[in-house]
Amino acid sequence: MADLTRERVDAAYAALMTGDKSKILEYWDENLRFEMPGHHQFSGWYVGLDDYLTKMGKLGEAHGGRFAATTKHVLILPEAGISIDVYELDGYRPGAAEGTISPYDRLQVQGVHMLRWENGRVVEGRSALFGDGVTRGNLWWSPVDDAGERTEL
Amino acid sequence: MADLTRERVDAAYAALMTGDKSKILEYWDENLRFEMPGHHQFSGWYVGLDDYLTKMGKLGEAHGGRFAATTKHVLILPEAGISIDVYELDGYRPGAAEGTISPYDRLQVQGVHMLRWENGRVVEGRSALFGDGVTRGNLWWSPVDDAGERTEL
Amino acid sequence: MADLTRERVDAAYAALMTGDKSKILEYWDENLRFEMPGHHQFSGWYVGLDDYLTKMGKLGEAHGGRFAATTKHVLILPEAGISIDVYELDGYRPGAAEGTISPYDRLQVQGVHMLRWENGRVVEGRSALFGDGVTRGNLWWSPVDDAGERTEL
Amino acid sequence: MADLTRERVDAAYAALMTGDKSKILEYWDENLRFEMPGHHQFSGWYVGLDDYLTKMGKLGEAHGGRFAATTKHVLILPEAGISIDVYELDGYRPGAAEGTISPYDRLQVQGVHMLRWENGRVVEGRSALFGDGVTRGNLWWSPVDDAGERTEL
Structure with missing residues (x-):
């Protein structure tokens, strides 16, 4: 079984990005x-890796390419x-x-993922956002834009 | 052209309930x-009667039959x-x-519909809720239940 | 007892603006x-006219003078x-x-007041906002600005 | 300068609980x-230790004694x-x-504090909540109870 190291956390996210299921x-x-x-x-809770991967695909549609995610720190216990x-x-x-x-149109937030590992693999993940990031997320992921018009997801 | 009367407002809602497009x-x-x-x-804004009627169908799925709507007053200008x-x-x-x-599981709200009429027909409708009803609506229409589990709509 | 007319509704709001308690x-x-x-x-619910008038004073401090309220329509039943x-x-x-x-810094909303009258006087008032106005109100009346800094009320 | 250890994090929170400013x-x-x-x-952001300690006193009034906070894990980098x-x-x-x-009356949430240390002392802290905890916090810290009545803080 692989040890939980900061490098392994980085590698887990890198694997996700490949889209290669066996790698993931x-x-x-x-x-x-x-x-x-x-x-x-x-x-809410996604149940099963397939459910989670499907969601990530939809998230990509929601931002249409203008989206930057940066990891600042990795802590392990x-x-x-x-x-x-x-x-x-x-x-x-x-x-x-x-x-x-406008938070309806742009999402600028900082937060954390907390991952729980068993036998070298992530079995549970949860996310939380600092400041009023959750409200900003609720507005951004909503179908309404700043003017209240719907932009279907 | 039909006059705007309280009876006509009642009739407009009754027509909606029939599901009969020509009546509507x-x-x-x-x-x-x-x-x-x-x-x-x-x-957000629904654009066109068909879009609105489609939405109403989905709303029905969201509550699965246990839903009561009561009109208390009708005012006209x-x-x-x-x-x-x-x-x-x-x-x-x-x-x-x-x-x-739990507001995630049950919706108990009071509010208003404001309808704008032209040539005897509703051309625009907006809804607003009293108290913290909009937050309650946001929680209730969300896919998460009180425990955070997803109940897909 | 005074009849409930649209003019009386206008007069009630005008009386509020005078700040003259006997007029109010x-x-x-x-x-x-x-x-x-x-x-x-x-x-939430303000209980008693004095409680309500005190609140209105604080609302004034929250906007510091740059605030416009416009009545569009008055309907009576x-x-x-x-x-x-x-x-x-x-x-x-x-x-x-x-x-x-930014909705944290500026409030642009439309809504309704529903007033209940007894013996020519308003005994109950409730407000509701269209669109996502209630969320916008929650953000605007909060002590945090767009950057998350506190601006004490 | 004191090293950043998990024990030092525990000790920092323990010092806060004493209310002894020199210890803090x-x-x-x-x-x-x-x-x-x-x-x-x-x-929002509290500026200065005194501002933060004053806030913590008010938080105590908001829950009136029925409040449990439990630390589950401490991670350091x-x-x-x-x-x-x-x-x-x-x-x-x-x-x-x-x-x-009712989330208006009871707060049940999990989250994280992220602390930034310089020269052995915390210079910055931020909190984030998992799930819909931020919304639950917004409702719980609000002055309105489940019925919309105000319970002044």
Whole structure:
């Protein structure tokens, strides 16, 4: 069984990005449960790796390519099987004006993922956002733009 | 052209309930715009009567039959082509325990519809809720239940 | 006893603006209950006219003078003792940049007041906002600005 | 300068609990900035240790004694001067019925504090909550109870 190290956390996220399921399964458990914060249409617990991967695909559609995610820090507590990474997001909804500060159109938040590891794989993930990030997430992931018009997801 | 009377407002809602499109078109304009309050997945402006009717069908799935809507008052201002009806909702999400008070599982709100009429038909509708009803609506229409588990809509 | 007319509704609001308690008491009951929507620090039911008038003073401090309230329509239903007025607000928090669209710094909402009248005086008032106005109100009345810094009320 | 260890994190929180300012200053910087998540009346950045300690006193009044806070895990990243502790809260508003599940009356959340340390002292703290905890916090810290009545803080 692989030890829980900061490098292994980095490698787990890198595997996700490849989209290669067999690679992903080296780090993420088939029965993964993952929770998105807030109460928007993508919030709540995803059950199973497939459910989670499907969601990630939809998230990509929601931002249409203008989205940056940066990992700032990775902390681990191997004896409890816990890692926490600190991240930062900056993304736009499709069609949003560059530089807008409306939280309906742009998401600028910092937060953490807390991952629980068993036998070298992530079995549970939860996310939390600092400041009023959860409200900003609720507005950004909502179908309404700053003017209240619907932009279907 | 039909006058704007309280009876006509009642008749417009009764027509909606029939599901009969030709009947509905006597009271609701083909190009109706209708706004649901809040920032949940059904919020924002619906564009066109068909879009609005489709939404109403989905709303029915969200409550699975345990939903009561009551009209308390109808007010009209014919010279401005405006009617406002005061309503009350009490509904459950499918699977929610009878009598629960969790706003994630049960919606108990009072509010108004403001309708704008032209040539005897509703061309625009907007809804607003009293108290913290909009937050309650955001929680209730969200996919997460009181425990954070997803109940797909 | 004074009849409930649209003119009397206008006069009730005009009396409020004078700040003259004896004038106000001609239209607003000593035991008035009035509800602000949302869940911010000024939300909920105010009990008694004095409580309500005190709140209105604090609301003034929150916007520091840049605040416009416009009544668009007044509807009445005398047989039920109900009036509903439709209004529009546009206000800034002190220090907010002119023209900003951040809902933390600027409030742009439309809504209604529903007043219940007895013996010619308002005994109960409730407010509701269209669109995502209640969320916007929650953000605007909060002590945090767009950057998360506190601006004490 | 004291090293950043998990024991030192525990000791910093223990010092806070004593209320002894000179003890507190061994672990918390005079110019501490600390951020409460959400957009309720206690949200946002507190500036300076005194401001933060005053806030903590008011938080105590808000729950009236029925409040449990439990630390689940402490993670550290000494080379970045960062600690993250995972905590759990269960608290009631004064007068709330034992066992209620209304988020307006009871707060049940899990989250993290991220602390930034310099020269052995905390100079910055931020909090984030998992799931829909921030919304629950907004409702709980609000002055309105489940019925919309105000319970002044």
